Amino acid sequence: MAKTFELMEEPMPAPSGNQAVAPNTSSRVSELGLVLPAPPTPLGAYFESSEVGDLLFLSGREARTTETASSATTLSQRLAICFAAGVLGALAVLLFSHVLSWFGLGSKGPIHFPESFMAPGVYRPLFWGGLWGIPFGLFIKAAWNRRYLFGFLYFLVPMAALFLFFLPMRGAGYFGLKAGEPMFPLYVMLVNLPFGITTALAARAIIGKTP
Numbered sequence: 001m002a003k004t005f006e007l008m009e010e011p012m013p014a015p016s017g018n019q020a021v022a023p024n025t026s027s028r029v030s031e032l033g034l035v036l037p038a039p040p041t042p043l044g045a046y047f048e049s050s051e052v053g054d055l056l057f058l059s060g061r062e063a064r065t066t067e068t069a070s071s072a073t074t075l076s077q078r079l080a081i082c083f084a085a086g087v088l089g090a091l092a093v094l095l096f097s098h099v100l101s102w103f104g105l106g107s108k109g110p111i112h113f114p115e116s117f118m119a120p121g122v123y124r125p126l127f128w129g130g131l132w133g134i135p136f137g138l139f140i141k142a143a144w145n146r147r148y149l150f151g152f153l154y155f156l157v158p159m160a161a162l163f164l165f166f167l168p169m170r171g172a173g174y175f176g177l178k179a180g181e182p183m184f185p186l187y188v189m190l191v192n193l194p195f196g197i198t199t200a201l202a203a204r205a206i207i208g209k210t211p
Contacts, residue, residue: 073211078203079137085202086133090126092198097191107187109180110172132158133199140203141211151200155192162188 029036049056073081097114100106106113115125136154143150163175163185172179176188 073207075138078140078207078211079134081206082133082137082140082199082203083130084133085199085206086136086195087126087130088202089133089195089199090129092194093129093192094122094125096194100191105187105190107181107184109184109188110167110170110176111188113187113191128158129195129199132195133203136196136199136203140200140207144211147200147204148197151196151198151203154196154199155189155194156196158195159189159192 094115094117101114116122135157136151139150140147167176168174175185177184
């Protein structure tokens with residue numbers, strides 16, 4: 001540090017190399033009547049970051065893996081990602097409903113299966129899938145270590161809303177039993193079974209190993 005100040009005080013050579021362009025720093029400071037404090041003695045050499053293997057050490061912070069440092073997401077990012085993942089989950093439900101139909105499985109009720117892939121009708125279930133992906137994004141970080149189990153069971157959340165709120169609001173009664181066959185609730189749950197796990201798989205693929 002002292003050597004640095006000594007170098008700073010040396011006159012700057014002119015382009016010819018024969019004489020100084022201006023007086024040194026100390027002379028100029030004296031002319032201005034300024035008194036500078038002595039520079040403190042450094043306690044050590046500090047670096048903002050240091051990478052050792054797969055660990056990233058930040059000055060004043062704990063060690064973090066380089067993957068964690070680079071792939072951590074914010075809440076808004078997780079919500080946007082899970083909206084997109086929910087759209088993919090809804091697409092999986094549409095595909096699965098057609099598979100069940102091909103095998104002759106079905107049940108009459110207030111909801112028609114399989115859903116058509118033709119526009120604009122296909123946009124509604126995909127949009128609703130995206131909306132149901134947003135609450136998934138709120139909890140995915142807390143449930144990350146059990147994300148697939150959480151995703152598998154998550155389809156019960158929209159099913160509860162459908163059976164206990166939306167269908168009764170449409171006059172179909174709880175679980176749609178006023179307008180559907182007794183097996184209708186079980187069939188709807190079977191059709192929607194891929195939603196949660198597909199949403200979890202898609203979110204994991206986009207987010208990476210660390211949310």
